[in-house]
Amino acid sequence: MTALLTVSDLRLRYPGRGLRAKSAEVLRGVSLVIAPGETLGLVGESGSGKTTLGRAVLGLAAPTGGSISFGGKDITHLNHRERRPLARDIQVVFQDPYTSLNPALQIADILSEPLIAQGTDAKHARASVSALLDRVGLPAGAAERYPREFSGGQRQRVAIARALALRPKLIVCDEPVSALDLTTQARVLDLFMELQRETGVAYLFITHDLSVVRHISHRVAVMYQGELVETGSVRNVTNTPQNEYTRRLLLAAPTADPDRQAKRREARRQLLIAPA
Template identity: 70%
Template sequence: MTTTNPLLDVNDLRVTFPGRGFRARPTEVLHGVSLTIDQGETLGLVGESGSGKTTIGRAVLGLVKPSGGTITFDGRDITHATPKERRVLARDIQVVFQDPYTSLNPSLTIGDILSEPLIVQGATARDARTRVRTLLDQVGLPADATERLPREFSGGQRQRVAIARALAPEPRLIVCDEPVSALDLSTQARVLDLFLDIQRRTGVAYLFITHDLAVVRHVSHRVSVLYRGDNVETGPADTVTSTPEHPYTRKLLLASPVADPTEQERRRTERRRLAALAAGESDAGQA
């Protein structure tokens, strides 16, 4: 039986931030998190604000320096990759940020925004223009978008431009950091379907970071749940988002709003029960 190494392997990752103020103690925000992503797979990374999920994405991108553990991409240790090595890695690892309104340079046309990373990596201006036309078609934007500025587009269209920019160097992994949280619900659905369609056509893998279990259920093959810097549950998306094992994951699921008032009230009651149990366990531990 042959085994295939994962595309991304994060093992026992720790990140520590310096304290604020004189003699302030440093704070460890990730306490030995491990996760893997296979070729063409989507791993949903879910947790509330402050859980450390974005820090994991930034560590993979080289924007945060790990204090322990390893990050391996395609069998190569990139934990402490140099800036030169990171520029090469940018061909294979890209990112889509949360806010489509600030992630695009407002003074550049869409054509320049999409051409720039291609030209930096050695493409000719002619080849870049051809690739840009292909990218716009992939994300469902008209060809004349190349001559327009970001402010001329809606939020959903801007996020499509951001996705096209991430696809430009034909990466193998895209870190998606809350890529639909700034969009309205109908636009969210269209952008999520676009992510799925692109994955089917290109085989790209996603690390999909979000706080919304409904979103990860829609796009993910597997889900990892992060709580206060620890990975508390990992499993198939259908299982984790419908019958979770960990109490924190159950609380996240119960916090998701539903249209049925009766079901919503049942969820509130169950959340209160879990909170009371957690408070009782905490008191018992202190005693």
């Protein structure tokens, strides 16, 4: 498998708050690979370190050990100026579609902004807006509106359009559907997959929900307390998990069937009380 993104033995430690506070190691030797056009689902509970890993890939958190390479180039310790050209190839979609969009700007300005920042003149950048909106299923008239005028699902489509503006090779998706209702989640996930088929973009898809991972991912990496405890194909990890923590995550996923939900809760309780 040809690697697009390679994370090798990555470690990251945050300093403690206060004069004598101990530092906390958030990532403990994490290694993973993403191929071009692939979706790797990174799943774990809050505090597992999955978002910190995404931030490290984006250059928003500084690793204290290990390495990150993209397209064969080491990007672990690039400074802000050195990372700027990399924005063409690595983009992000955040969890909250409202706070990630500037409420003072119209959608046309939001979508043309990354193009202008990369050197495209304003006229050509604005001309690309209609095509971007069409690609994510929004009407051209949306360009003259503000983020507050859209629903959560529509705002997330705008955020996806912004991420696609520079035609990146990788998009880091940090809980991009967790703030949406179930129906809207399904539509946005289908949009992600459709865009991947059209553009060949790869996703690092960060989520706490294994049902979402099952829907969109090719492979799954399960993170617990800063370490990857299980990695494999989506079928193997979600159908026959080998790690106890992965089994607990699967049993914690909600289901609409009350009887099945009760059985899951009991099975999870038995796992939690079982001797180590």
